Amino acid sequence: MLPRPVEMFDREYEWRALAAFATDPSAGATLGVVSGRRRQGKTFLLRALCQATGGFYFAADEATDGESLRQIGAQIAAHLDSPAPLAFDDWHQVVDALLALGRDRAIPVVIDEFPYLARANPRLPSIFQNALAPLRPERDHSRARLLLCGSAMSFMGRLLSGNAPLRGRAGLELVVPTLDHRLAAQFWGVTDPLTALKVNAIVGGTPAYRREFARDDTPAGPDDFDAWVLRTVLSPTSPLFREARYLLADEPDLHDTAMYHSVLAAIAAGNSNRGGIANFLGRKSSDLAHPLTVLQDCGLITRDPDVFKDNRTSFRIAEPLVTFYHAVMRPVWSDLEHTRDARRLWERAQRRFVGNVLGPHLERLCRHWTQHFAPDQLFGDYPSRVGSGTVNDPANRTSHELDVVAFGLDDDNRSPLLAIGEVKWGETMGLGHLERLTRIRALLTAQGRHGAAGARLACFSAAGFTPELRDRATVDPAIVLVGPADLYA
Template sequence: MAELLSGTKALRGRAELDLRLGPFDYRQTAGYYGIEDPLVALHLYAILGGTPGYRDLIGTASPQSSGDLRELLLQTVANPSHALFSEAEYLLREDPRIVERSLYHSILGAVADGAHTPTAIAARVGRQVTALSHALSVLRTAGFLRRREDVLRRRRPVLEVADPIVRFTDLVIDPYRAVYEDRRGRRALEQAEPTLRSQIYGPAFEQVAREWVARYAATETLGGPAGQVGTTVVNDARGRSQYEVDVVALPVDQALHDPHARILALGEAKDSDSPRKVVDLHRLERIRDLLIGRGYRAGDARLLVFGRSGFDAELADAARRRSDVELVDLERLGSGQ
């Protein structure tokens, strides 16, 4: 539809309003589907995202347990007879610019599987980087790919699949498509379970943590109102290591990529069956010290530990005794500040 207003089209320059409706976030999605269990809500959000139109395709289903969700998946996205099984293909067909669909599928599959730069994507699909520039541009403008900026450093943004159901199709459906089409969806989902946990649920938990900081965390929690929220990478030359920081929050008046930026909060979000431990807090403390040493104003940055399975007694005790540490579990992500 956007193409009707661009280039040499007759409607170019005639648009008076550009109204863009984004998908629901995690908390809104849970309420929309009436899901009370925060873990079930997280997993559904990781697979279907916050597209409200999918409600019409799954009826009145409101899964309240992991078993309920598994049965819903078997009836919908893992069922070759259901429209959601081919949703990714339908979405690609809707854009007239996408002609060589096999190439676009390959690019999306490569990004979903961990190739996040044009060079890495080109290596995966066997093309020259320059030969992919148009396709990558189309996928970004069409909303299939999004750019994730490092909020502290000026470096090439990473690319990630924007639509959860496309990522689910690439990682969970396509590798076992023949098994699904042979009506053995339950077995295929069991085979894909490690991928679901590491490449679907894990990244979704990190995204939900960033959503919470940007939209729901109280000013008292962060030490001020949040502006830009994203990620960064911090090198530790002495320790010969590199830290990927899941959550970095800047104040509302702070611009991106300022070498002396004030940092409001640093966070680590891990989707794990085990409670988070005090070592996770020590890791954040080390990251904060490194950033201070490089000129960032992070001395009063809050340290946020996000734990899907809660926190052990030592970490909980440390948090109670400190004003700069916040522990955020699924319950708090779903309804707290």
Template structure:
């Protein structure tokens, strides 16, 4: 069965009362897809897979789904196979309101019993933290495959809806990748991503767009950080931002202060954490290519390559071809808190544990402004270009990345922060837009002239209908507004980024 990512809101088999729980912020598409899968009334055995990084709300979604549909939810943990089976038997007994725990000798016996819950209707069976169970029981995926095949051969009115969930990691990729036999049986593949910058502003309840942007550059779009990790502390306004940073992410008594290190440790496990921290620090300082990172760290390219692969496989890194030199690959940290940690906190952690946070932040604020805010603004401009801008291409997808051109001998190179290209399958296609992004600098005609210089260096066959764009958070000159009125350039400010197309 083909994988599905978003389905219609209502499922014909959904019981009454299965509207999205209020405690779930946003996630309408994810909830609809899960509900449609879980309540599909058609007979047969279906497998669903839910993936995503830590703290994105997978468990909350799955617990809510089980509660709303009368399904069974079980969360695995690191344990021996016998302990996992014992816990499963205890929790399934509570679910079935049995007088005593079920005792199963192996996973086959367990799954035969638990999946039979579908005899009474399409109630889902949800197994969360699935990779932890596989670690203790490597044969479990094969047992599941066999169980699903077995239930397909049973009476036609039997329904089995099994959902397996786990963090984005090589284990999930290997188990449900294109070469896996389980992939052919998968009817739902759902990747729970962080909220985008617009959704994050709504989550935090911030109407001041400049403040929303600054907060996003500290915590990103991870829903879990909104409440418990900062004790419901939201900056009262732009003037309160510095104090808020000191009260939360720079405060050792607040969970958010420790979260970035925990996030990395959970993601990479026992692999060489020192190298990964160093690679992230190099990325946070502005290195974007494999060679730049290796040179800064004084490492062999092979050592850096391994760390980049580990971080990318764990979803902590995004790798993209350069928008103007496809042979060059550029890497970016995907999590704002990790970038903040390695640009601001990590170099000053000893001082933070000994001195007043306000003093440390005053010294660190220039690094935040020049490293984190500048690149963060560039990234939301690219995100807007991909997800919200109307390029007049219909359903044609686009990709946005940084683009660089090497200068002729004796001349410097040229850079464009937002290079938008059509996407043709797995390859990037024709150029759609060329743009510059400036967070703290007002923009004038010389920025437009700079874009035209880049355009003049490109192959005319690739530039026939290219739109020039200037993305600015600090205003545009009257001359640029006049140029926009003539159709010479597109101006994108914070208002348009957060609320326009």
């Protein structure tokens, strides 16, 4: 196995997958697809892979088809130490030249930003398909490990799907994700859990935001958080200031950017269902089918079904910086652009920051922690599915929202209810919150929900818990209390 570069933070899983693919000694050229949102370190991974193996790396530009042919001809010639650039008339010749690089040994051959090339020449996926056809000598006599990489999530998602030309041709499909909240805290060097949560709610787990964008400027502690926000995200001289706007511009499928920004603003304002978004925009609900689908395909929003209601769906913004931009920055954008001191604007935005950024982010993070990081047996079994849900209360003619709902999986492949939970950012949770959860559990039991009677009651709070609630939790194992420190334990 190739040693992982010492300067690489985490990415052990991704490195192992790429190294195993690139060094596979089997005969015949193979294809891999690497995707992920921008700034996640894909290029770093692939460049490091090529450096470790003597592979070929080509980064495409936004250029005409002819210019790209000249560029890759020059790059292949440089790789082969050829005295003159190679001249190619079309991409069939290029792909065969790339396959020839693996004639003597297994070698990674990387084409980064592949969507740029395909935009100039839409036939490229078909050309690669034909080049990798079975019983083709150029393929069979090569051990080139072709890796196509791109950040345009909508395009990369279609590359291997449905009736796409390359469907069935790839031996590797790797999506490079953002760092989870625990790894992100380590990467940013933030040790205080509450500060780590706040930082993660703004910049998420995107590695480049610390190194290239903030130039390693990290909060020195809880008292430095506000000053850090002012000197990085809210400073017009910082690349982070306009990054959320550029993320939309990076996606080729987002043509009507005004509509997409408005949809994201509606979600950031707390309108999570289609009807609420439509009311915010002053449009019909049916008008939103296309923009919501495109934003989902681009990875900018996620669609979360209600765990108790099949016909109810919530839409959530997947990129924290986009949420922060639309909830905090966009309403005062002109003022932010023209002020040298955004301190007063940041102070006035605290209510939006807590209600529209921190609260929803903590809810999503608690669901993720429950499914992937909760201690063994904390909820009686391993959660197989975690989401949010709405429970009807017919007697009181109302409904109750649950921020965390965890299901297990029994021997009969049924999904017993393991836990229900509530999440609060700035509110100390007490016996009143416990009584509400107890009431909801009784409703679910009465509705015949499998496992509801024994479901644990989980209280998640960034502000802590009253002594009375803590006392109850010490004697009742069905009560689970989770604070910031637990999320990072």
